[in-house]
Amino acid sequence: MQIAVLEAGGVGSGVGRAVRFTRYGGPEVLQVVQVPRPEAQPGTVVVEVVSAAVNPGEIGIREGVFADRWPASFPEGQGNDFSGVVAEVGPGVGRLGVGQAVLGFAPRAAQAQFVRVPADRLAVKPAGLGWDEAAAVAGAGATAWAAVAVVDPRPGETVLVSAAAGGVGVVAAQLALLRGARVIGTAGEGNAGFLAGLGVVPVRYGPGLLERVRAAAPDGVDACVDTFGPPNAEVALALGVPAERINTTADGRAVQRHGVHHDAQEQADDPEIWRQLAQLVADGRLQVPITATYPLAAVQRAYHDLATRHVRGKRVLHIASPARRAELAP
Numbered sequence: 001m002q003i004a005v006l007e008a009g010g011v012g013s014g015v016g017r018a019v020r021f022t023r024y025g026g027p028e029v030l031q032v033v034q035v036p037r038p039e040a041q042p043g044t045v046v047v048e049v050v051s052a053a054v055n056p057g058e059i060g061i062r063e064g065v066f067a068d069r070w071p072a073s074f075p076e077g078q079g080n081d082f083s084g085v086v087a088e089v090g091p092g093v094g095r096l097g098v099g100q101a102v103l104g105f106a107p108r109a110a111q112a113q114f115v116r117v118p119a120d121r122l123a124v125k126p127a128g129l130g131w132d133e134a135a136a137v138a139g140a141g142a143t144a145w146a147a148v149a150v151v152d153p154r155p156g157e158t159v160l161v162s163a164a165a166g167g168v169g170v171v172a173a174q175l176a177l178l179r180g181a182r183v184i185g186t187a188g189e190g191n192a193g194f195l196a197g198l199g200v201v202p203v204r205y206g207p208g209l210l211e212r213v214r215a216a217a218p219d220g221v222d223a224c225v226d227t228f229g230p231p232n233a234e235v236a237l238a239l240g241v242p243a244e245r246i247n248t249t250a251d252g253r254a255v256q257r258h259g260v261h262h263d264a265q266e267q268a269d270d271p272e273i274w275r276q277l278a279q280l281v282a283d284g285r286l287q288v289p290i291t292a293t294y295p296l297a298a299v300q301r302a303y304h305d306l307a308t309r310h311v312r313g314k315r316v317l318h319i320a321s322p323a324r325r326a327e328l329a330p
């Protein structure tokens with residue numbers, strides 16, 4: 001599933017490569033094409049993207065599942081959270097200069113060699129933070145931040161995190177640990193040891209989950225961050241967790257039926273939050289494991305792999321070429 005990539009636009013050229021799709025469908029509709037390079041306008045900068053994350057919500061958009069709420073406008077771009085370097089600064093932008101390493105969120109546009117972003121919608125990337133980890137901060141990282149904030153775990157409490165090795169779950173589990181909570185995290189067999197290494201109590205998902213969580217938390221569960229969907233929110237309710245201490249990013253029915261929270265990226269769409277998250281990762285207090293990286297030409301394969309829903313952390317697209325990445329120390 002490696003597709004032909006049209007000739008790369010150089011940093012100084014008027015074109016750049018970008019992911020586009022012109023109809024709804026499977027990963028095969030994704031193409032890498034040349035598009036005009038955006039120009040910086042007042043208050044904006046053009047970022048040369050180094051890495052861009054790959055997220056499950058993008059599958060629904062590309063397949064047309066969310067067309068009622070979030071229709072595509074063909075030819076549609078793809079990708080949201082990214083890391084990169086400022087390539088051009090528009091008039092009126094004071095705080096950022098060319099060459100500054102940044103991270104941010106550019107809706108349906110991030111999987112492109114160049115992206116134009118309002119300058120106040122970027123966070124400075126801490127030196128030493130890897131490009132791939134930085135690319136996940138404003139998407140999965142911010143989503144986890146919002147999900148944990150709304151259920152507000154306190155020291156000594158027990159929090160259930162579903163899909164605790166997933167992109168959102170692994171950050172949520174660690175943020176809850178940093179608040180002093182005990183965390184029970186659901187995962188497949190292959191991630192149990194990894195979660196235990198983080199300090200999370202691993203519990204296998206699947207039939208019998210309620211009993212396994214009850215056995216792991218004999219004193220009860222106080223809050224739940226669901227990042228997978230059914231049956232996790234209802235398992236938490238059955239364990240006695242009040243609806244106001246449950247958040248789901250993946251179970252609209254539980255939101256409607258039980259009034260659980262559904263805070264996600266939108267509730268932490270804030271460069272100050274991204275900065276704090278990025279600093280936690282740079283300081284080694286928060287891990288963002290990178291399961292796999294893909295060259296831009298392998299974007300179809302990245303989404304094919306993502307759809308398996310088995311991962312440890314994030315899958316990330318390398319937008320910049322290996323030669324360009326080598327020039328840009330993290």
Ligand SMILES: NC(=O)c1ccc[n+]([C@@H]2O[C@H](COP(=O)([O-])OP(=O)(O)OC[C@H]3O[C@@H](n4cnc5c(N)ncnc54)[C@H](OP(=O)(O)O)[C@@H]3O)[C@@H](O)[C@H]2O)c1
Nearest residue numbers: 057163165166167168187188191205249250264265310311
């Ligand atoms: N609204 C928003 O702003 C927003 C933002 C980000 C995410 N989301 C949503 O949040 C959800 C999580 O996103 P994500 O990026 O964290 O997904 P992800 O990284 O693809 O999550 C994969 C994880 O799911 C686990 N899993 C697989 N089957 C499972 C099962 N039957 N029960 C429990 N866990 C299972 C896997 O565990 P193993 O690998 O251990 O098998 C894996 O760790 C998605 O639905 C996404 O659309 C919403």
